[in-house]
Ligand SMILES: Cc1cc2nc3c(=O)[nH]c(=O)nc-3n(C[C@H](O)[C@H](O)[C@H](O)COP(=O)(O)O)c2cc1C
């Protein structure tokens with residue numbers, strides 16, 4: 001499967017095309033819109049999220065609530081477009097109608113994008129670099145999540161650290177509903193309270209915050225991905241999808257960097273053959289060995305850097321005058337770590353859905369369901 005996204009942050013809409021979905025996947029906008037709403041939420045977001053009410057309008061590939069196997073297209077309107085039509089419509093020749101954005105923000109795409117594409121108004125870079133585009137990727141991931149859920153796979157994304165404050169509540173599947181109910185998508189309510197105070201303080205100081213999110217999936221069959229070639233390894237594919245999200249700077253699988261500090265006996269997960277098949281009592285591997293799912297829960301963590309646009313701006317250079325300047329201030333989030341937990345979950349869901357189709361093929365959901373069930377039975381009996 002593959003997908004393409006298009007659209008500027010302050011343009012009329014985001015457009016997304018998915019190609020290669022099997023037929024007969026039940027799909028309506030009600031499967032996608034709740035995920036778009038989750039991505040918009042979370043304490044610390046800026047005023048843009050008050051303006052937008054993201055919904056996916058499916059315009060191809062679905063009839064009577066089911067995929068047909070044809071490319072699925074959906075569009076997400078930017079409600080803010082009507083406030084930006086003038087700025088987004090430069091004069092012929094590219095001359096901006098209002099002052100161009102030239103004070104490159106450290107940490108954003110402005111400077112390298114301006115030089116690379118030879119653009120003078122750095123707005124031409126930021127419009128596409130913006131994480132507005134992650135609305136498209138969440139919609140794609142929501143389709144992936146629907147496909148996975150039809151195959152018995154469940155996922156969750158939650159915040160484990162924000163602004164240096166750590167959650168100390170261990171994850172349990174029975175607590176998924178609590179993630180959805182909490183303002184920061186964090187299971188540790190005491191830590192959440194302190195995180196909120198820290199967000200308020202950062203906002204007051206004109207500063208921004210990052211954090212760490214964790215996503216988990218359970219019910220995966222053994223053998224998604226492959227050990228035989230570097231670009232087929234599922235850990236690499238997951239890392240690429242997650243690192244491809246704006247502001248994500250690190251990915252860990254299972255114990256991740258902690259594994260490097262421990263001896264092998266405290267990292268690797270002993271194997272037992274029990275009634276339900278091969279099992280482990282620990283999961284340091286995070287569900288992946290040799291670039292393949294091993295039947296245990298998949299555990300992926302991602303580190304998000306603080307938002308690049310600071311209201312107390314950092315020193316920079318104005319690329320129009322080539323003189324020292326304060327970095328441009330655009331309306332911005334103080335933090336978007338809760339949103340990132342949703343985006344990372346959706347990005348990983350898509351990679352998993354793709355790996356399912358790659359292993360099991362199938363033009364229809366019926367074929368896929370049969371083949372996944374038979375793979376589970378085989379792994380139990382192996
Ligand atoms: C959900 C989300 C919201 C974001 N909001 C902002 C924002 O309001 N202001 C900002 O400067 N960066 C924001 N970012 C981060 C930038 O998009 C990102 O830092 C930039 O595109 C440069 O890419 P890089 O950080 O991956 O190098 C956000 C990222 C995500 C995932």
Ligand SMILES: C=C(O[C@@H]1CC(C(=O)O)=C[C@@H](OP(=O)(O)O)[C@H]1O)C(=O)O
Nearest residue numbers: 046048129130131132135330331332333
């Ligand atoms: C629009 C979204 O996030 C935007 C991501 C973003 C950035 O630079 O990445 C900058 C901000 O844009 P604006 O200046 O229009 O408020 C965020 O609001 C969104 O998540 O839907």
